[in-house]
Amino acid sequence: MHTKVLSATTLINDDVKNRAGDDLGKIEEVMLDVDNGRISYAVLSFGGFLGMGDKLFAIPWSALNLDTEEKCFYLNVDQKQLENAPGFDKNHWPNMADPEWGRSVHDYYNVTPYQN
């Protein structure tokens, strides 16, 4: 059996990499669609280009793959794509329940939103 049931807090601070092994930051938060019982997004922090602080990115959960042995998540983008991704800073979180915003984020990472 391969199902993994893990506590939300143990996932926070896990590293995120791509398959080439590049560091893409770490998990800052896990966002839950409470009514539908779904994990919607992980919030990834990736930091400090151009002397600015960490930037945050909402990554659709389905775009991430957990490697429990390595305790890291894989996300199939390169650093350049992430630098250009729709992000936000820690004082200006988007409304993640907005379906239009959700579609654009899913499109960027080339995954399909879940069906309720």
Added chain:
Amino acid sequence: MHTKVLSATTLINDDVKNRAGDDLGKIEEVMLDVDNGRISYAVLSFGGFLGMGDKLFAIPWSALNLDTEEKCFYLNVDQKQLENAPGFDKNHWPNMADPEWGRSVHDYYNVTPYQN
């Protein structure tokens, strides 16, 4: 629009009550089915009968209803039912990926397990 997308860490420590207003404890953890993108259980701590420490209970997510204004969850059991519910102590967590264990817990709270 009523969908609520909230961070996992903000849900921890929320109070749990029943509709009669009885205190049933608080949310200790949120358990995630990582591969299927589902919120599986909330771990509820309810404390201290008979001089023992808090006991923990895995509550199927679908048995809980969040009231965002009150910042509390409603669970439709009385305290007596919870005292007799299948629980565990903080050093002996069950394997929450075990389907047989999962069925018995869902049965106790009279809810249906989600379909992957």
